[in-house]
Amino acid sequence: MFDFFINHHVAFLSGLKTSLLLTASGLLLGIVFAALSTWAIQSQKPWYALPVQSINHFLRSTPFLVQIYLLYYGLPQFSWIHSGPLWAFFESPTLCAILALALNSSAYTTVLLHGAIRAIPKGEIEAAESLGFSKSQLFFWIQLKRVLLNSWAAYTNEIILIFKATSIASTITVLDLMGVTRQLMSDTYQTTECLAIAGILYLLTTYLLSVFLFAIKRRYITAK
Amino acid sequence: MSGLLFACFTTIKVATTALGVGLCLGILLGLAMHQQTHRLWRAIAVAISIFLRGIPELLLLFLLYYGGNALLQYCFPTASSLSPFWAGTLGLALIFSGYAAQIIHAALSAIPIGQFESSQAIGFNRHQSFLYIILPQIWQHALPGLGNLWQVLLKDTALVSVLGLSEMMQWAKFEANITHAPFTYFMAVSCVYFALCSLSQLCLAYQERRISNRLQAKHV
Numbered sequence: 024m025f026d027f028f029i030n031h032h033v034a035f036l037s038g039l040k041t042s043l044l045l046t047a048s049g050l051l052l053g054i055v056f057a058a059l060s061t062w063a064i065q066s067q068k069p070w071y072a073l074p075v076q077s078i079n080h081f082l083r084s085t086p087f088l089v090q091i092y093l094l095y096y097g098l099p100q101f102s103w104i105h106s107g108p109l110w111a112f113f114e115s116p117t118l119c120a121i122l123a124l125a126l127n128s129s130a131y132t133t134v135l136l137h138g139a140i141r142a143i144p145k146g147e148i149e150a151a152e153s154l155g156f157s158k159s160q161l162f163f164w165i166q167l168k169r170v171l172l173n174s175w176a177a178y179t180n181e182i183i184l185i186f187k188a189t190s191i192a193s194t195i196t197v198l199d200l201m202g203v204t205r206q207l208m209s210d211t212y213q214t215t216e217c218l219a220i221a222g223i224l225y226l227l228t229t230y231l232l233s234v235f236l237f238a239i240k241r242r243y244i245t246a247k
Numbered sequence: 248m249s250g251l252l253f254a255c256f257t258t259i260k261v262a263t264t265a266l267g268v269g270l271c272l273g274i275l276l277g278l279a280m281h282q283q284t285h286r287l288w289r290a291i292a293v294a295i296s297i298f299l300r301g302i303p304e305l306l307l308l309f310l311l312y313y314g315g316n317a318l319l320q321y322c323f324p325t326a327s328s329l330s331p332f333w334a335g336t337l338g339l340a341l342i343f344s345g346y347a348a349q350i351i352h353a354a355l356s357a358i359p360i361g362q363f364e365s366s367q368a369i370g371f372n373r374h375q376s377f378l379y380i381i382l383p384q385i386w387q388h389a390l391p392g393l394g395n396l397w398q399v400l401l402k403d404t405a406l407v408s409v410l411g412l413s414e415m416m417q418w419a420k421f422e423a424n425i426t427h428a429p430f431t432y433f434m435a436v437s438c439v440y441f442a443l444c445s446l447s448q449l450c451l452a453y454q455e456r457r458i459s460n461r462l463q464a465k466h467v
Contacts, residue, residue, distance in 0.1 A: 084398070085437040093430065
Protein backbone atom coordinates (compact mmCIF):
# COMPACT_ATOMS: atom_id res chain seq x y z
CA MET A 24 0.00 0.00 0.00
CA PHE A 25 2.87 2.33 0.86
CA ASP A 26 4.50 1.65 -2.52
CA PHE A 27 1.22 2.40 -4.21
CA PHE A 28 1.07 5.76 -2.47
CA ILE A 29 4.69 6.56 -3.38
CA ASN A 30 3.97 5.73 -7.03
CA HIS A 31 0.86 7.89 -7.19
CA HIS A 32 1.57 10.50 -4.54
CA VAL A 33 1.47 13.39 -7.04
CA ALA A 34 -2.11 12.53 -8.01
CA PHE A 35 -3.26 12.02 -4.42
CA LEU A 36 -1.68 15.23 -3.16
CA SER A 37 -3.03 17.32 -6.05
CA GLY A 38 -6.46 15.85 -5.26
CA LEU A 39 -6.06 16.81 -1.61
CA LYS A 40 -5.05 20.32 -2.66
CA THR A 41 -8.18 20.64 -4.82
CA SER A 42 -10.31 19.44 -1.90
CA LEU A 43 -8.81 22.03 0.43
CA LEU A 44 -9.22 24.78 -2.17
CA LEU A 45 -12.86 23.80 -2.68
CA THR A 46 -13.38 23.90 1.09
CA ALA A 47 -11.76 27.31 1.49
CA SER A 48 -13.49 28.99 -1.43
CA GLY A 49 -16.87 27.38 -0.62
CA LEU A 50 -16.63 28.54 2.98
CA LEU A 51 -15.54 32.08 2.11
CA LEU A 52 -18.30 32.55 -0.44
CA GLY A 53 -20.67 30.85 2.02
CA ILE A 54 -19.85 33.41 4.71
CA VAL A 55 -20.64 36.23 2.29
CA PHE A 56 -24.00 34.64 1.41
CA ALA A 57 -24.70 33.93 5.06
CA ALA A 58 -23.94 37.53 6.08
CA LEU A 59 -26.26 38.80 3.36
CA SER A 60 -29.09 36.45 4.29
CA THR A 61 -28.67 37.14 8.01
CA TRP A 62 -28.93 40.83 7.21
CA ALA A 63 -32.07 40.15 5.15
CA ILE A 64 -33.67 38.14 7.95
CA GLN A 65 -32.68 40.66 10.62
CA SER A 66 -34.07 43.55 8.55
CA GLN A 67 -37.58 42.28 9.45
CA LYS A 68 -38.94 43.31 6.10
CA PRO A 69 -41.02 40.35 4.96
CA TRP A 70 -40.23 40.76 1.26
CA TYR A 71 -36.52 40.27 2.07
CA ALA A 72 -36.79 37.87 4.96
CA LEU A 73 -39.41 35.46 3.67
CA PRO A 74 -37.79 34.38 0.39
CA VAL A 75 -34.38 34.13 2.05
CA GLN A 76 -35.78 32.04 4.86
CA SER A 77 -37.61 29.69 2.53
CA ILE A 78 -34.52 29.22 0.33
CA ASN A 79 -32.44 28.48 3.41
CA HIS A 80 -35.04 26.02 4.67
CA PHE A 81 -35.05 24.31 1.28
CA LEU A 82 -31.24 24.11 1.22
CA ARG A 83 -31.17 22.64 4.70
CA SER A 84 -33.71 19.93 3.98
CA THR A 85 -32.44 18.60 0.66
CA PRO A 86 -29.34 16.44 0.16
CA PHE A 87 -26.15 18.13 -1.00
CA LEU A 88 -25.88 15.59 -3.83
CA VAL A 89 -29.22 16.74 -5.25
CA GLN A 90 -28.19 20.40 -4.99
CA ILE A 91 -24.92 19.87 -6.83
CA TYR A 92 -26.69 17.79 -9.53
CA LEU A 93 -29.32 20.52 -9.92
CA LEU A 94 -26.62 23.13 -10.51
CA TYR A 95 -24.34 21.12 -12.79
CA TYR A 96 -26.64 18.72 -14.67
CA GLY A 97 -29.96 20.46 -14.13
CA LEU A 98 -29.43 24.07 -15.11
CA PRO A 99 -28.23 23.42 -18.72
CA GLN A 100 -31.81 22.26 -19.42
CA PHE A 101 -32.74 25.93 -19.81
CA SER A 102 -31.64 27.44 -23.07
CA TRP A 103 -31.13 30.90 -21.54
CA ILE A 104 -28.38 29.37 -19.40
CA HIS A 105 -27.02 26.98 -21.98
CA SER A 106 -26.59 29.69 -24.61
CA GLY A 107 -26.43 32.75 -22.37
CA PRO A 108 -23.54 34.60 -20.74
CA LEU A 109 -23.85 32.51 -17.56
CA TRP A 110 -22.75 29.37 -19.40
CA ALA A 111 -19.07 30.28 -18.95
CA PHE A 112 -19.69 29.81 -15.22
CA PHE A 113 -21.98 26.80 -15.21
CA GLU A 114 -19.99 24.71 -17.69
CA SER A 115 -17.14 24.42 -15.19
CA PRO A 116 -17.68 21.60 -12.68
CA THR A 117 -15.28 23.20 -10.19
CA LEU A 118 -17.15 26.52 -10.13
CA CYS A 119 -20.48 24.68 -9.83
CA ALA A 120 -19.11 22.68 -6.91
CA ILE A 121 -17.88 25.85 -5.19
CA LEU A 122 -21.25 27.54 -5.68
CA ALA A 123 -23.12 24.48 -4.36
CA LEU A 124 -20.82 24.24 -1.33
CA ALA A 125 -21.24 27.96 -0.66
CA LEU A 126 -25.03 27.85 -0.88
CA ASN A 127 -25.22 24.76 1.31
CA SER A 128 -22.85 26.13 3.93
CA SER A 129 -24.51 29.54 3.96
CA ALA A 130 -27.88 27.97 4.81
CA TYR A 131 -26.39 26.40 7.94
CA THR A 132 -24.14 29.35 8.78
CA THR A 133 -27.12 31.70 8.69
CA VAL A 134 -28.68 29.72 11.53
CA LEU A 135 -25.45 30.00 13.52
CA LEU A 136 -25.16 33.75 12.94
CA HIS A 137 -28.80 34.28 13.77
CA GLY A 138 -28.37 32.42 17.05
CA ALA A 139 -25.17 34.30 17.84
CA ILE A 140 -26.88 37.65 17.28
CA ARG A 141 -29.76 36.70 19.51
CA ALA A 142 -27.29 35.67 22.22
CA ILE A 143 -25.86 39.21 22.53
CA PRO A 144 -27.04 40.59 25.85
CA LYS A 145 -29.33 43.54 25.29
CA GLY A 146 -27.65 45.52 28.04
CA GLU A 147 -24.36 45.42 26.19
CA ILE A 148 -25.82 47.24 23.21
CA GLU A 149 -27.63 49.73 25.43
CA ALA A 150 -24.43 50.36 27.38
CA ALA A 151 -22.51 51.04 24.16
CA GLU A 152 -25.25 53.37 22.98
CA SER A 153 -25.23 55.28 26.23
CA LEU A 154 -21.43 55.65 25.94
CA GLY A 155 -21.97 57.43 22.65
CA PHE A 156 -20.97 54.73 20.15
CA SER A 157 -22.19 55.53 16.66
CA LYS A 158 -24.19 52.92 14.71
CA SER A 159 -21.18 51.67 12.74
CA GLN A 160 -18.93 51.66 15.80
CA LEU A 161 -21.57 49.71 17.68
CA PHE A 162 -21.76 47.20 14.84
CA PHE A 163 -18.01 46.68 14.38
CA TRP A 164 -16.77 46.84 17.97
CA ILE A 165 -19.63 45.28 19.86
CA GLN A 166 -22.00 43.26 17.71
CA LEU A 167 -19.60 41.82 15.12
CA LYS A 168 -17.02 40.88 17.72
CA ARG A 169 -19.65 39.22 19.87
CA VAL A 170 -21.07 37.31 16.91
CA LEU A 171 -17.64 36.03 15.87
CA LEU A 172 -16.82 34.93 19.41
CA ASN A 173 -20.23 33.31 19.91
CA SER A 174 -20.39 31.41 16.66
CA TRP A 175 -16.79 30.26 16.19
CA ALA A 176 -17.15 27.01 18.15
CA ALA A 177 -20.14 25.90 16.11
CA TYR A 178 -18.56 27.13 12.91
CA THR A 179 -15.57 24.80 13.33
CA ASN A 180 -18.01 21.89 12.94
CA GLU A 181 -19.26 23.45 9.74
CA ILE A 182 -15.70 23.69 8.39
CA ILE A 183 -15.10 19.97 8.97
CA LEU A 184 -18.50 19.05 7.51
CA ILE A 185 -17.85 21.11 4.38
CA PHE A 186 -14.44 19.55 3.97
CA LYS A 187 -16.08 16.13 4.08
CA ALA A 188 -18.82 17.29 1.70
CA THR A 189 -16.24 18.23 -0.95
CA SER A 190 -15.91 14.51 -1.67
CA ILE A 191 -19.36 14.70 -3.27
CA ALA A 192 -17.93 17.09 -5.89
CA SER A 193 -16.28 14.01 -7.40
CA THR A 194 -19.73 12.96 -8.69
CA ILE A 195 -19.71 15.93 -11.08
CA THR A 196 -16.23 15.04 -12.43
CA VAL A 197 -14.21 17.40 -10.21
CA LEU A 198 -10.82 15.81 -9.54
CA ASP A 199 -10.67 16.36 -5.81
CA LEU A 200 -9.19 13.70 -3.51
CA MET A 201 -12.23 11.46 -4.00
CA GLY A 202 -12.26 12.10 -7.76
CA VAL A 203 -8.58 11.22 -8.08
CA THR A 204 -9.20 8.10 -6.03
CA ARG A 205 -12.06 6.99 -8.26
CA GLN A 206 -9.94 7.65 -11.36
CA LEU A 207 -7.03 5.62 -9.99
CA MET A 208 -9.47 2.87 -8.98
CA SER A 209 -10.65 2.43 -12.54
CA ASP A 210 -7.13 2.82 -13.98
CA THR A 211 -5.22 0.44 -11.74
CA TYR A 212 -7.98 -1.89 -10.44
CA GLN A 213 -6.35 -1.68 -6.99
CA THR A 214 -9.57 -0.53 -5.38
CA THR A 215 -8.84 -1.40 -1.77
CA GLU A 216 -5.42 0.31 -1.76
CA CYS A 217 -6.81 3.46 -3.40
CA LEU A 218 -9.71 3.72 -0.95
CA ALA A 219 -7.54 2.99 2.07
CA ILE A 220 -5.02 5.69 1.11
CA ALA A 221 -7.81 8.20 0.48
CA GLY A 222 -9.35 7.28 3.83
CA ILE A 223 -6.07 7.83 5.65
CA LEU A 224 -5.53 11.18 3.91
CA TYR A 225 -9.07 12.34 4.74
CA LEU A 226 -8.75 11.21 8.36
CA LEU A 227 -5.38 12.89 8.74
CA THR A 228 -6.65 16.14 7.25
CA THR A 229 -9.82 16.27 9.35
CA TYR A 230 -7.74 15.46 12.44
CA LEU A 231 -5.16 18.18 11.74
CA LEU A 232 -7.93 20.62 10.85
CA SER A 233 -9.77 19.97 14.11
CA VAL A 234 -6.58 20.28 16.16
CA PHE A 235 -5.78 23.57 14.43
CA LEU A 236 -9.31 24.94 14.87
CA PHE A 237 -9.39 23.86 18.50
CA ALA A 238 -6.08 25.65 19.10
CA ILE A 239 -7.54 28.83 17.59
CA LYS A 240 -10.58 28.49 19.80
CA ARG A 241 -8.48 28.09 22.93
CA ARG A 242 -6.09 30.88 22.00
CA TYR A 243 -8.62 33.53 20.97
CA ILE A 244 -12.09 32.56 22.09
CA THR A 245 -11.90 30.88 25.49
CA ALA A 246 -9.32 33.39 26.69
CA LYS A 247 -11.74 36.27 26.10
CA MET B 248 -44.66 9.14 -11.47
CA SER B 249 -45.17 5.62 -10.12
CA GLY B 250 -41.43 5.20 -10.66
CA LEU B 251 -40.75 8.05 -8.23
CA LEU B 252 -43.13 6.53 -5.67
CA PHE B 253 -41.42 3.16 -5.92
CA ALA B 254 -37.96 4.78 -5.70
CA CYS B 255 -39.11 6.84 -2.73
CA PHE B 256 -40.13 3.62 -1.04
CA THR B 257 -36.60 2.26 -1.57
CA THR B 258 -35.13 5.45 -0.08
CA ILE B 259 -37.33 5.14 2.99
CA LYS B 260 -36.40 1.48 3.31
CA VAL B 261 -32.68 2.34 3.23
CA ALA B 262 -33.14 5.16 5.75
CA THR B 263 -35.21 3.19 8.26
CA THR B 264 -33.04 0.06 8.07
CA ALA B 265 -29.94 2.20 8.56
CA LEU B 266 -31.64 3.94 11.50
CA GLY B 267 -32.40 0.63 13.22
CA VAL B 268 -28.96 -0.88 12.69
CA GLY B 269 -27.20 2.42 13.42
CA LEU B 270 -29.12 2.99 16.64
CA CYS B 271 -28.18 -0.48 17.95
CA LEU B 272 -24.52 0.02 16.99
CA GLY B 273 -24.58 3.55 18.40
CA ILE B 274 -25.93 2.40 21.76
CA LEU B 275 -23.29 -0.34 21.92
CA LEU B 276 -20.51 2.11 21.04
CA GLY B 277 -21.88 4.72 23.45
CA LEU B 278 -22.02 2.16 26.28
CA ALA B 279 -18.48 1.06 25.51
CA MET B 280 -17.33 4.68 25.50
CA HIS B 281 -19.05 5.33 28.80
CA GLN B 282 -17.78 2.42 30.86
CA GLN B 283 -14.93 2.84 33.28
CA THR B 284 -13.74 -0.68 34.05
CA HIS B 285 -12.45 -1.91 30.70
CA ARG B 286 -10.13 0.75 29.36
CA LEU B 287 -9.36 -1.23 26.20
CA TRP B 288 -13.00 -1.41 25.08
CA ARG B 289 -13.38 2.29 25.69
CA ALA B 290 -10.28 3.11 23.62
CA ILE B 291 -11.52 0.91 20.76
CA ALA B 292 -14.97 2.52 20.81
CA VAL B 293 -13.50 6.03 20.82
CA ALA B 294 -11.19 5.13 17.92
CA ILE B 295 -14.09 3.66 15.90
CA SER B 296 -16.19 6.76 16.53
CA ILE B 297 -13.35 9.08 15.47
CA PHE B 298 -12.77 7.01 12.34
CA LEU B 299 -16.46 7.02 11.37
CA ARG B 300 -16.78 10.76 11.94
CA GLY B 301 -13.52 11.61 10.20
CA ILE B 302 -13.96 10.13 6.74
CA PRO B 303 -16.46 11.35 4.13
CA GLU B 304 -19.70 9.39 3.76
CA LEU B 305 -19.06 8.72 0.09
CA LEU B 306 -15.67 7.18 0.84
CA LEU B 307 -17.10 4.89 3.51
CA LEU B 308 -19.77 3.67 1.09
CA PHE B 309 -17.13 2.88 -1.55
CA LEU B 310 -14.93 1.27 1.08
CA LEU B 311 -17.76 -1.03 2.16
CA TYR B 312 -18.93 -1.80 -1.35
CA TYR B 313 -15.56 -2.50 -3.01
CA GLY B 314 -13.39 -3.29 0.00
CA GLY B 315 -16.14 -5.27 1.71
CA ASN B 316 -16.75 -7.32 -1.41
CA ALA B 317 -13.03 -7.96 -1.85
CA LEU B 318 -12.80 -9.09 1.76
CA LEU B 319 -15.87 -11.29 1.36
CA GLN B 320 -14.44 -12.89 -1.76
CA TYR B 321 -11.14 -13.44 0.00
CA CYS B 322 -12.61 -15.04 3.11
CA PHE B 323 -15.54 -16.94 1.54
CA PRO B 324 -14.85 -17.47 -2.18
CA THR B 325 -18.26 -19.09 -2.68
CA ALA B 326 -20.30 -16.40 -0.93
CA SER B 327 -22.50 -14.10 -2.98
CA SER B 328 -21.32 -10.50 -3.09
CA LEU B 329 -22.58 -7.61 -0.97
CA SER B 330 -25.51 -5.91 -2.73
CA PRO B 331 -25.56 -2.11 -3.20
CA PHE B 332 -28.55 -1.98 -0.85
CA TRP B 333 -26.74 -3.63 2.03
CA ALA B 334 -23.42 -1.89 1.40
CA GLY B 335 -25.19 1.47 1.33
CA THR B 336 -27.43 0.78 4.30
CA LEU B 337 -24.56 -0.57 6.37
CA GLY B 338 -22.40 2.44 5.47
CA LEU B 339 -25.09 4.92 6.48
CA ALA B 340 -25.75 2.92 9.66
CA LEU B 341 -22.06 3.02 10.58
CA ILE B 342 -21.87 6.79 10.06
CA PHE B 343 -25.04 7.24 12.11
CA SER B 344 -23.62 5.09 14.89
CA GLY B 345 -20.36 7.08 14.99
CA TYR B 346 -22.25 10.28 15.79
CA ALA B 347 -24.96 8.57 17.84
CA ALA B 348 -22.32 7.07 20.14
CA GLN B 349 -21.30 10.58 21.19
CA ILE B 350 -24.90 11.54 21.89
CA ILE B 351 -25.62 8.35 23.86
CA HIS B 352 -22.39 8.86 25.80
CA ALA B 353 -23.44 12.39 26.73
CA ALA B 354 -26.97 11.24 27.62
CA LEU B 355 -25.59 8.49 29.85
CA SER B 356 -23.47 11.07 31.66
CA ALA B 357 -26.60 13.10 32.35
CA ILE B 358 -28.26 10.26 34.26
CA PRO B 359 -27.45 10.18 37.98
CA ILE B 360 -25.66 7.01 39.10
CA GLY B 361 -28.26 6.73 41.88
CA GLN B 362 -30.83 5.64 39.29
CA PHE B 363 -28.76 2.56 38.55
CA GLU B 364 -27.95 1.87 42.20
CA SER B 365 -31.53 2.19 43.37
CA SER B 366 -32.84 -0.05 40.59
CA GLN B 367 -30.35 -2.69 41.70
CA ALA B 368 -31.36 -2.15 45.31
CA ILE B 369 -34.96 -3.05 44.51
CA GLY B 370 -33.86 -6.25 42.81
CA PHE B 371 -33.40 -5.54 39.12
CA ASN B 372 -30.45 -7.33 37.63
CA ARG B 373 -27.97 -5.41 35.44
CA HIS B 374 -29.72 -6.05 32.14
CA GLN B 375 -33.15 -5.29 33.53
CA SER B 376 -32.06 -2.04 35.14
CA PHE B 377 -30.45 -0.95 31.89
CA LEU B 378 -33.44 -1.91 29.74
CA TYR B 379 -36.25 -0.65 31.99
CA ILE B 380 -34.67 2.18 34.01
CA ILE B 381 -31.69 3.66 32.19
CA LEU B 382 -32.64 3.28 28.52
CA PRO B 383 -35.99 5.15 28.76
CA GLN B 384 -34.18 8.03 30.44
CA ILE B 385 -31.38 8.10 27.87
CA TRP B 386 -34.10 8.48 25.28
CA GLN B 387 -35.27 11.76 26.82
CA HIS B 388 -31.83 13.32 26.75
CA ALA B 389 -30.74 11.89 23.40
CA LEU B 390 -33.85 12.52 21.31
CA PRO B 391 -33.04 16.05 20.07
CA GLY B 392 -29.55 15.02 18.97
CA LEU B 393 -30.71 11.75 17.44
CA GLY B 394 -33.47 13.65 15.63
CA ASN B 395 -30.89 15.85 13.94
CA LEU B 396 -28.88 12.77 13.04
CA TRP B 397 -31.96 11.17 11.50
CA GLN B 398 -32.38 14.19 9.24
CA VAL B 399 -28.73 13.93 8.19
CA LEU B 400 -29.19 10.21 7.57
CA LEU B 401 -32.31 10.80 5.50
CA LYS B 402 -30.41 13.25 3.29
CA ASP B 403 -27.38 10.98 3.03
CA THR B 404 -29.50 8.22 1.46
CA ALA B 405 -29.07 10.12 -1.82
CA LEU B 406 -25.42 9.03 -1.78
CA VAL B 407 -26.35 5.35 -2.11
CA SER B 408 -27.31 6.09 -5.72
CA VAL B 409 -23.57 6.31 -6.45
CA LEU B 410 -23.34 2.56 -5.78
CA GLY B 411 -26.08 1.95 -8.35
CA LEU B 412 -29.05 1.24 -6.09
CA SER B 413 -32.23 2.27 -7.86
CA GLU B 414 -33.53 4.81 -5.34
CA MET B 415 -34.79 8.32 -6.08
CA MET B 416 -31.54 9.86 -7.37
CA GLN B 417 -30.85 6.92 -9.64
CA TRP B 418 -34.43 7.11 -10.94
CA ALA B 419 -34.00 10.83 -11.67
CA LYS B 420 -30.69 10.27 -13.47
CA PHE B 421 -32.29 7.55 -15.59
CA GLU B 422 -35.35 9.60 -16.48
CA ALA B 423 -33.27 12.71 -17.12
CA ASN B 424 -31.15 10.81 -19.64
CA ILE B 425 -34.25 9.74 -21.56
CA THR B 426 -36.19 13.00 -21.50
CA HIS B 427 -33.28 15.52 -21.53
CA ALA B 428 -35.03 17.40 -18.73
CA PRO B 429 -32.65 16.89 -15.79
CA PHE B 430 -33.74 19.98 -13.86
CA THR B 431 -37.36 18.82 -13.70
CA TYR B 432 -36.48 15.39 -12.37
CA PHE B 433 -33.85 16.49 -9.86
CA MET B 434 -36.24 19.19 -8.66
CA ALA B 435 -38.93 16.54 -8.18
CA VAL B 436 -36.52 14.46 -6.10
CA SER B 437 -35.52 17.46 -3.99
CA CYS B 438 -39.20 18.22 -3.37
CA VAL B 439 -39.73 14.69 -2.08
CA TYR B 440 -36.70 15.04 0.21
CA PHE B 441 -38.01 18.41 1.35
CA ALA B 442 -41.37 16.84 2.20
CA LEU B 443 -39.78 13.90 4.03
CA CYS B 444 -37.49 16.17 6.05
CA SER B 445 -40.26 18.63 6.94
CA LEU B 446 -42.53 15.76 7.99
CA SER B 447 -39.91 14.21 10.25
CA GLN B 448 -39.10 17.65 11.66
CA LEU B 449 -42.75 18.09 12.64
CA CYS B 450 -42.90 14.66 14.27
CA LEU B 451 -39.66 15.29 16.16
CA ALA B 452 -40.81 18.70 17.37
CA TYR B 453 -44.01 17.06 18.68
CA GLN B 454 -42.04 14.33 20.46
CA GLU B 455 -39.60 16.81 21.97
CA ARG B 456 -42.43 18.97 23.26
CA ARG B 457 -44.06 15.93 24.85
CA ILE B 458 -40.83 14.91 26.54
CA SER B 459 -40.03 18.38 27.84
CA ASN B 460 -43.58 18.64 29.19
CA ARG B 461 -43.10 15.35 30.99
CA LEU B 462 -39.73 16.46 32.37
CA GLN B 463 -41.24 19.69 33.67
CA ALA B 464 -44.10 17.79 35.28
CA LYS B 465 -41.55 15.57 37.01
CA HIS B 466 -39.54 18.43 38.42
CA VAL B 467 -42.50 20.46 39.74
